[in-house]
Amino acid sequence: MTWFLDHLALVGSLLLVHAWLAVVPLLLGLIIAIPLGWLAERNRVLRPILVVGTGLLYTIPSLALFILMPLVLGTGILDPLNVIIALTVYTVALLVRTVVDGLSAVPETVRQAAIAMGIGGARRFFTVELPLAVPVISSGLRVAAVSNVSIVSIAALLGIAQLGSLFTDGFARDFLDPIVVGIVACLVLSVVLDALIIGVTRVLTPWVAARSAA
Amino acid sequence: MKTIRTLAVGAAAAFALTACASTNPMASPSTSASKSSTIVVGSANFPESELLADIYAGALKAKGVTVTTKVNIGTRETYVPALKNGEINVIPEYTGAFALYLNKAAVVTDGATSLASLKAALPETLIALDPSKAEDKDSVAVTAATAAQYNLKSIGDLAPVASQLVLGGPPEWATRANGVQGLKTVYGLTFKEFKPLDTAGPLTVTALKNGQVQAANLFTTDPSIKASGFVVLDDPKNLFGAQNVIPVVTKSLATPTVTAALNAVSVKLDTDSLATLVTKVVVDKQDASKVADEWLKAQGLA
Amino acid sequence: MNLVWAWLADPAHWQGTGGIPARIAEHLLYSALVLVLAAAVAVPLGLWIGHTGRGRVVVVNVVNGMRSVPTLGLLYVSVLVLAPRLRGDWAFLTPAIIVLFLLAMPPILAGAYAGVAEVDPGVRDAARGMGMSGLEVLWGVEIPCALPLIFSGLRSATLQVIATATVAASVSVGGLGRFLIDGLAARDYGQMAGGALLIGLVALAVDGVFALVQRVAVSPGLRPARPLKTHEAIPAS
Numbered sequence: 001m002t003w004f005l006d007h008l009a010l011v012g013s014l015l016l017v018h019a020w021l022a023v024v025p026l027l028l029g030l031i032i033a034i035p036l037g038w039l040a041e042r043n044r045v046l047r048p049i050l051v052v053g054t055g056l057l058y059t060i061p062s063l064a065l066f067i068l069m070p071l072v073l074g075t076g077i078l079d080p081l082n083v084i085i086a087l088t089v090y091t092v093a094l095l096v097r098t099v100v101d102g103l104s105a106v107p108e109t110v111r112q113a114a115i116a117m118g119i120g121g122a123r124r125f126f127t128v129e130l131p132l133a134v135p136v137i138s139s140g141l142r143v144a145a146v147s148n149v150s151i152v153s154i155a156a157l158l159g160i161a162q163l164g165s166l167f168t169d170g171f172a173r174d175f176l177d178p179i180v181v182g183i184v185a186c187l188v189l190s191v192v193l194d195a196l197i198i199g200v201t202r203v204l205t206p207w208v209a210a211r212s213a214a
Numbered sequence: 215m216k217t218i219r220t221l222a223v224g225a226a227a228a229f230a231l232t233a234c235a236s237t238n239p240m241a242s243p244s245t246s247a248s249k250s251s252t253i254v255v256g257s258a259n260f261p262e263s264e265l266l267a268d269i270y271a272g273a274l275k276a277k278g279v280t281v282t283t284k285v286n287i288g289t290r291e292t293y294v295p296a297l298k299n300g301e302i303n304v305i306p307e308y309t310g311a312f313a314l315y316l317n318k319a320a321v322v323t324d325g326a327t328s329l330a331s332l333k334a335a336l337p338e339t340l341i342a343l344d345p346s347k348a349e350d351k352d353s354v355a356v357t358a359a360t361a362a363q364y365n366l367k368s369i370g371d372l373a374p375v376a377s378q379l380v381l382g383g384p385p386e387w388a389t390r391a392n393g394v395q396g397l398k399t400v401y402g403l404t405f406k407e408f409k410p411l412d413t414a415g416p417l418t419v420t421a422l423k424n425g426q427v428q429a430a431n432l433f434t435t436d437p438s439i440k441a442s443g444f445v446v447l448d449d450p451k452n453l454f455g456a457q458n459v460i461p462v463v464t465k466s467l468a469t470p471t472v473t474a475a476l477n478a479v480s481v482k483l484d485t486d487s488l489a490t491l492v493t494k495v496v497v498d499k500q501d502a503s504k505v506a507d508e509w510l511k512a513q514g515l516a
Numbered sequence: 517m518n519l520v521w522a523w524l525a526d527p528a529h530w531q532g533t534g535g536i537p538a539r540i541a542e543h544l545l546y547s548a549l550v551l552v553l554a555a556a557v558a559v560p561l562g563l564w565i566g567h568t569g570r571g572r573v574v575v576v577n578v579v580n581g582m583r584s585v586p587t588l589g590l591l592y593v594s595v596l597v598l599a600p601r602l603r604g605d606w607a608f609l610t611p612a613i614i615v616l617f618l619l620a621m622p623p624i625l626a627g628a629y630a631g632v633a634e635v636d637p638g639v640r641d642a643a644r645g646m647g648m649s650g651l652e653v654l655w656g657v658e659i660p661c662a663l664p665l666i667f668s669g670l671r672s673a674t675l676q677v678i679a680t681a682t683v684a685a686s687v688s689v690g691g692l693g694r695f696l697i698d699g700l701a702a703r704d705y706g707q708m709a710g711g712a713l714l715i716g717l718v719a720l721a722v723d724g725v726f727a728l729v730q731r732v733a734v735s736p737g738l739r740p741a742r743p744l745k746t747h748e749a750i751p752a753s
Contacts, residue, residue: 007501059675059719061682063696064712071705076301077292078284146584153586157686157700159259159287164588168286171592172261174416175499179596183589190584291703385701407533410698411688417608420599421688424607 003177011166015185018162021083021155022148023193028084029091030141036092037099038125050096057093062086062151066158083155090151091144098140102133135208138201145193149186163189253467256293256302257285260413261502262350262435262492266306268506269479270461274304276516277475285502289386289413290315298337303464304476307332309345310455311352311392312462318391322455332460341465343473345458346480348488352392352454353446354381355432357422361445368448369401372429376403382418382427385410392454393431400453405429435489437497459483475515482513519706520713529710534694540718543691546684547677547722550613554620555670562628562669566662567654575629579622587683591615595687612684619680620673627669631662660735667730671723678719692718 004011040050069075069082106129114128153164166182169175202209253274257267264285271281284302287293290312296302309332310322316335322328325345332342354369361367364375372379387393388408397403409427411417419438421427432439432446439446461476487509494505510516523529530536565571594611602610635658643657659666685693695711698704 003499056716056720059679059716060712061679061693061696061715063682063693063700064708064715067696067700067708068705068712076296076299078287078296078301143583146580149584150586153588154683156286156588157288159256159284159292161284164586165286167586167589167592168259169264171596172259172286172412172415173496173499174419174596176593176596177499179589179592183586183593186586186589187581187584289701289703291701295703385698388698389702389704409688410694410701416596417599417688420607423600424603426605426607 004181007178007181011163011181011185014161014163014165014182015189017080018149018152018164018186019189019193021080021152021160021162022087022145022189025084025087025091026141026145026148026193028088029095029144030137032088033092033095033099034130034137036096037103040096041100041103047100051100054093054096057089062090062154063157065089066155078159080160082158083152083160087148087151091148094144094147095137095140098137099133101140102136103129105136106132131204134201134204138197142194142197145197146190149190149193153182153186252280252282253304253472254302255281255283255304256287256296257283257306258290258293258413259286259288260415260433261495262433262488263306265491265495265502265506266459267304268503269483269510270304270306270476272503272506272510273475273479273515274472276510277471279472279475289384291386297340297462297464300464303467304472305462307342307460307462308350308457309342309460310457312460314391314455322457323452325456325458328456328458329460336462339465341463341468343461343463343468344477344480345460346483348459348483348485349457350433350435350459350485350488351449351457353432353434353449354397354429355422355439355444355446356429358443358445360428361447366445366447368450369397369403369453370450371447372403373401376405379405379428380407380409380426381405381429382409382411382421383431384413384418387431396453400451435485435492437489437493441497459488478515479510482515520709523704523706523710524713536714539690539692539694540714543678543681543693543715543718544722546609546613546616546681546689546691547674550616550620550677550681551670551674553613554617554624554673558621558624558669559628559666562625562666563632563654563659563662566629566632567650567658569633572629575625579625582618582622585618587615587619587680588686590618591683591687608688612681612687612689616677616681616684620677623672623676624666624669627665627667627672628662631665631669632658634665635661661738663734664730664738667726667734671726671730674722674726675719678722679715682715 036050036054040047065086066082069086070077070079073081073085075081110128110132111124114124119128152162153167155162156164156168163182163185166178166185170178170182255267255271255274257263267283267285271283274281287296287302293302293305294315297305309325309328310320313320313322313328313331313335316337317331320328320331320335322331329342329345336342354372356366364371366372381394381397383393388410389395394405394408397405409421411421411427411430414431414433414436418427418430418432419442422430422444423442429447432444434446438444459480461480463472463476491505491509494500495502507516524536532538561575565575591612594614595608598611598614599607632654639657639661640653643653648656681689681691682693682696685691685697692711692715695707695714699707699711
């Protein structure tokens with residue numbers, strides 16, 4: 001506890017970087033996964049390829065992905081971009097299936113009703129299908145958020161500073177305090193991100209609360 | 215593979231956009247050394263290296279140089295490429311070990327030859343400044359019990375029993391000229407097994423104590439040697455050579471101010487003071503940055 | 517890519533205690549140990565919670581909490597605390613196994629719980645109506661019906677453990693993670709990428725075996741099973 005109080009500024013700055021490294025891939029992943037999921041949901045041939053293919057990305061250990069990124073991207077080995085892009089890959093891997101699940105869960109009757117009302121193509125997707133898929137997508141996003149927070153810390157093995165640096169520093173000196181503080185800070189970050197996603201989901205899906213209240 | 219690449223490129227583009235639009239809290243300095251007036255001090259993945267990086271950074275700051283640190287990057291094999299491509303500009307090094315890394319045939323028997331070998335082997339873009347008197351050598355250490363059991367004083371004494379013993383060290387020791395290979399070629403030692411541990415950290419100490427390994431690589435400044443009663447074996451054939459702490463710097467950034475500030479550190483640093491500082495960090499659990507600042511102030515360097 | 521093939525094709529990398537076959541065997545052994553232990557605890561617990569409906573909230577929260585704990589930090593704490601108290605090779609292996617065990621628990625628990633909880637209440641009532649006791653309902657009806665989801669949970673945990681066992685190599689444990697950690701230390705890209713490829717292949721092969729076992733074990737009447745939803749599965753780290 002005293003260690004934590006003595007190092008508030010350090011923990012705070014590492015926490016900020018950690019949050020940045022976890023959240024940016026989450027948003028990028030979401031932006032990429034929605035069109036991919038839309039494609040997979042509509043196309044019978046692409047669906048298994050995209051869902052299984054992106055799922056396979058998960059069998060790549062994160063450490064390997066971090067290390068190999070510079071070879072693929074031509075970035076420097078200490079570039080935080082390696083972490084951001086590796087985590088974006090994971091987020092996409094997780095969210096494509098969720099987006100497909102979410103879009104598939106939109107009742108056919110709703111879709112037909114929208115078509116009957118003359119709402120076509122892109123407009124139907126953005127105003128009817130995607131909003132109705134939000135609860136399922138949001139559940140996947142929550143898992144991705146928590147998993148990103150955990151995976152970011154592994155980048156400390158490569159000298160990219162964030163909360164995981166407290167783990168490597170504490171370990172090298174046989175000193176539990178920084179490690180425990182780092183774990184707690186990760187947990188706090190996970191909880192905050194989770195609450196944020198839940199909050200945004202509520203705002204985006206007012207009918208869910210209305211229905212459960214009724 | 216192709217999908218990964220496509221995704222990655224897309225993500226990179228998207229990141230570039232967001233990075234332009236918002237202020238980046240990472241505030242990471244430019245990844246290339248070009249025209250960047252900020253000097254990035256890096257460190258290896260063990261506490262002494264981190265401490266030395268903090269000392270160098272503090273000394274530079276005191277002379278008005280803009281500095282950031284990137285500590286705990288990894289092994290020499292990892293940070294040297296970063297040093298070469300300008301992601302970091304200053305690194306605390308050890309004369310003999312770095313010379314052997316750059317040239318496996320380097321002669322490192324004493325301080326002068328080590329320094330000469332290092333300077334000869336260093337890439338054009340880097341410059342080694344003045345070495346300090348402080349020496350921290352790699353060593354082969356055993357427990358007092360093992361030393362007594364086999365009557366071990368120097369590394370060569372291991373020859374008759376090595377085939378029954380497990381050697382421990384950092385993973386990179388498996389391939390290093392001054393690691394497993396050197397023990398074989400210089401001392402004729404072939405151990406039963408090499409067990410990859412950590413860089414003379416808690417894994418190594420624990421593995422020695424509980425008998426997972428009987429001999430292990432420790433640094434001579436390591437406070438655990440005294441604390442745990444380990445015996446450091448003599449190195450009469452100079453496998454580990456002379457390993458004086460030395461700042462290695464990107465040549466294009468080694469201005470007179472930078473050079474003077476770092477050389478002033480080398481003048482003040484000796485083995486005993488280095489060991490004392492390491493003990494403060496590793497045993498007393500003080501922050502490396504704080505220990506570095508206090509020492510710099512006490513020496514009149516900050 | 518050439519680096520990877522060069523590394524894989526070198527016969528020296530296929531021999532001895534540090535060779536590829538030996539590392540695969542270690543990796544499979546540790547993973548199997550972890551999964552058997554985790555399944556032995558999580559499956560009965562999940563079934564019991566699903567069957568009785570008791571302790572649901574507590575378990576869901578504990579499981580979600582466990583998912584948020586960063587693996588690397590937990591591994592380091594457990595090594596620093598436990599290793600000095602253990603002798604021999606178990607000193608580093610035990611903490612690693614405990615951490616992987618905690619990682620494997622959530623998906624298995626979620627699968628077993630969801631499997632039983634989602635059994636059609638009509639089916640359960642019918643079994644009761646036929647005079648089956650609570651245990652008979654569990655054994656004869658709920659578990660067979662829950663098998664697809666139990667398997668989903670197990671497979672998800674397996675993939676995660678196989679991918680994450682990699683990190684254990686950073687505390688000197690064997691397995692395929694050695695190629696990543698040793699490759700990282702020596703900056704040997706071929707070794708690192710080769711190791712990553714092998715881990716992926718092992719994960720796929722093991723998942724394939726599970727798929728076959730599932731085919732045999734699950735009643736044909738229950739196919740096709742719904743896959744574990746994304747928010748029930750969890751990714752590796």
